[in-house]
Amino acid sequence: MKTTPPSPETIEELMQRANNMAGLTLGQVADSHGFTTPADLKRDKGWVGQLIEYELGALAGSRPEQDFLHLGVELKTIPVDDKGKPIETTYVTVAPLVNIQGLTWEKSIVCHKLQTVLWIPVQGSRDIPVAQRQIGTPILWxxxxxxxxxxKQDWEEIMEFIAMGQVQQLTARHGEVLQLRPKGANSRSVTQSIGQDGSKILTNPRGFYLKIPFTQSILKRFFN
Structure with missing residues (x-):
């Protein structure tokens, strides 16, 4: 039985571990725990994030709270191309589509999760075999x-659409830095949401994502 690495007790310890990981390949980290590295990520989309969570001792799993709740830190791995630009949007959390009366930005899971984020850039170019992809320098943001x-502005606008029963009208183009997109294993996944007449309707689950220019500006600020 593998023993999970203990969770770091301080932010300094977390950063020390993250810095120790920088420069290693995903294969090296996986091998150190006896994990098998997949040939590609088509069927294992969350594999990289799970490996880094394991290595750093993150506790939350899929629960709607920060990965290091005791430190107030959320962990995000971010695949980047050879110029250091993020390859994809960054998933934050599932969006609430019902029972949202009185929900404010300050009380939202998005606000909670984005208070402090430990970004771990990882080479994401498809032409680099998964095992050979390098882990970059961590950023605490x-x-x-x-x-x-x-x-806050994007979240409030998106939540207004949801409250008015217009979730179907929201596209990934809405929002300057934050967007709402379908989030489910496939298009057959459904959940309740508010209809235009205030009744409950069925729709695909949605998730909040950070847009690429926003995460790119974060990385740029730290690495320039």
Missing amino acids: SPTPDELALL
């Missing part, structure tokens, strides 16, 4: 007042 204002 908290949103600036400007970034926070943008996030």
Whole structure:
């Protein structure tokens, strides 16, 4: 039985571990725990994130709370191309589609999760075999007042659409830095949401995602 690495007790210890990982390949980290590295990520989309969570001792799993709740830190792996640009949007959390009366930005899971984020860039180019992809320098980030204002504005606009029963009208183009997209194993996944007349309807689950230009600006600020 594998023993899970213990969760770090301080932010300093977490950063030390993350820095120790920088420069290693995914294959090296996987081998150190006796894990098999998949040939590709088509069927194992979450594999990289799970490996890094395991290595760093993250506790939350899929629960709607920060990965290191005791430290107030969320963990996000971010695949980047050879120029260091994020390859895809970053998933934050499932969006609430019912029972949202009185929900404010300050009380939202999005706000909670994005208070402090440990970003772990990982080479994501498809031409690099998964085992040979390198892990980059970690970044501990908290949103600036400007970034926070943008996030809040997008969240409030999106939640207004949901409250008015217009979730179907929301597209990935809505929002400057935050977007709402279908989130489910496939298009057959359904959940309840508010209809235009206020009744409950069935729709695909939705998730909040950070747009690429936003995460790119975070990485750029730290690495320049």
